[in-house]
Amino acid sequence: MTVSITFLGAAEGVTGSRHLLEVNGTRILVDCGLFQGRRDESRERNAHFPIDPASIHNIILTHGHIDHSGALPVVCRDGFKGHIYCTTATADLSQILLRDSGHIQEMDAKYLRHRQEKDARKKGLPIPDQSFTPLYTVEDAEHCDGFFQGISYHETAEVAPGVTVYFTDQGHILGSAAAHVQVKRSDGSTLRIEFSGDRGRAHMPILRDPEDYPESDIVLTESTYGNRVHEPIGEMENTLAEIVHDMLRKGGRLVIPAFSVGRTQNILYHLHRLRMAKKIPHVEIYVDSPLSMKATQVYAEHPECFDDDTLALLTAKESPFSFPGLRYVQSVEESMTLNDHPGPCIILSASGMCESGRILHHLKHSVTSPRNTVLIVGYMAEHTLGRRIFERREKVKIYGRTYPLRCDVKTLNGLSAHGDRNDIIASVEPLKDVARRIVLVHGERTQSEPLQASLKERGHKDVVIAKLGSTMEL
Ligand SMILES: [Zn+2]
The missing domain is CATH 3.40.50.10890 (Rossmann fold)
Incomplete structure (x- = not known):
């Protein structure tokens, strides 16, 4: 039986979260985000989805932020036939955020066309015929609605034969969750993989504090602020x-x-x-x-x-x-x-x-x-x-x-929705003798490398930084 994760985004960087879990060839995509950054570079990277959407069995979505959800309209338009499993609040929030993103994509394409025409006129050249197509449209975003399968926190869903998921609260934005995936192996044992999504902070307004992670064999944790400590919320x-x-x-x-x-x-x-x-x-x-x-x-x-x-x-x-x-x-x-x-x-x-x-x-x-x-x-x-x-x-x-x-x-400082270095360290501390590997994702090298060193100092034996495009056999 083969189980692997391929890091298709948010590895050695913070945007474009996409982790491909493969169990005996069945593909489950965990998060389906857009790359964000400089306009031309992002456009180039987002234009080519790295795998055939039709080959994805189901998608697990941790929360609605566009760097985790923003490529869903592309995948749903280009052949994906499965479900998008997430919390019910994430399903509702994603639907409005994706429409807004579709609108931004349409505006972007118009802007690029405008820039192209202006450049041509300036140089006295004929205006090119080829126009810019948006990455996706508001209509494409609306088409995603029927794919969402909202479930409650702690409710289990089967995402592939012998593969289940349930969500725990991450207190990051409304509906945000960590995904706990269990894979039944042919010898009867269970492999437990934790995908953190984005982890929030305790004592923030409105949302509940992040929950402790369930016991897991492999933990993929975000490391956005792996080398930073926030100011207290206090005053x-x-x-x-x-x-x-x-x-x-x-x-x-x-x-x-x-x-x-x-x-x-x-x-x-x-x-x-x-x-x-x-x-x-x-x-x-x-x-x-x-x-x-x-x-x-x-x-x-x-x-x-x-x-x-x-x-x-x-x-x-x-x-x-x-x-x-x-x-x-x-x-x-x-x-x-x-x-x-x-x-x-x-x-x-x-x-x-x-x-x-x-x-x-x-x-x-x-x-x-x-x-x-x-x-x-x-x-x-x-x-x-x-x-x-x-x-x-x-x-x-x-x-x-x-x-x-x-x-x-x-x-006003102190309103960040991401946990800091101390929060991340505390979140994996109880798993020290349980998890056999911690994988750092969703963080620049300047953040993930010092975090890796700190976790090793604290006795975590195997802490690795995920490499973009690499595959890890589990
Ligand atoms: Zn987020």
Whole structure:
């Protein structure tokens, strides 16, 4: 009997999670993500799916983030006939995220065509006939809906003859899970393989803390922050209250660029809790991003994923996602009217790094006045507008025009959805005498190599870093 894993993505890097489990030739794909990074390089890598989708028996999906789920529309369009096993919350969240991704792919293809035409005109050359096709479309994403097979945490499903899976909670985003796969061998023994997906952190708002991993023979664990320790969550809520009071004193607005899934809901949770505890007065809050609104709806529909604190905050009239003063902005027209909003207010909008979307309008109308505040709540990659605001540059460019940056810029740290080095070490510690091998995936070398050394120092005998494209016999 042969069992193997081939690392088709998120090995020696953090995006494009795809692990191919083969049991006697039957193929089960664990996660089916997109590579993300520089536009041209990502396009090149995503354009060629490394195996024939028709040869995949079933897919196991750990959570809805696009770097784990984003290639599903390609696979479902190009011949895959099986099921996508995941938690019910992940199924719901993935469906809206994949549609959004389809829209981005369509926009990307248009942009590339536009660039091609512009280049040709500049050089006085004829405009080429060949156009760019999107990696997939919104329609392709919609086609995935029928493939999802949502199950509860701890419910077992058979994904191939003699191969089962069940999910445990990872507390990373809504519905996120680790996948525990059991393979019945012909000699009657069982091989237990743990796929971590992305591991969250304890004591984060809304979601339950990550569960302990079940006893396993082989553990594939993420290593995103294998060499970093996060700041404690501790004082964060009080800092947020101070920022709100400061905004009220100045009579301006507080603009928060935030990712639609996870970060937006966490900020709402804290604002609601501060309101309930009367630590901040009534203040108008606008969530201005269609994707954030849809994602928040999915959060509200899945209280089975909430921790006890969040369940206690749900009352007949209020929840962290629906309370007096909170408004979801639907239309572009309504979004525009916020620019003339007379009094202080809080605006949460996407995208998270200020690269596109409605947040740009709000920044354009806010950055020039010292009465306003921009609050940074997440990582801002280099070369993004968010990074330039975070660095308090004197001037910033928005929609091609330069504006002086006169507003206040504040930062809230400690909201990362990934566990740090200490969290990862603690998660595998109980498996020291059980697991015969730990495989580090989903991490840059600068993160996975120091983690590998630390785990070996702590007595884990066999710790390896997965190599992209390699196959490991189990
Ligand atoms: Zn994730």
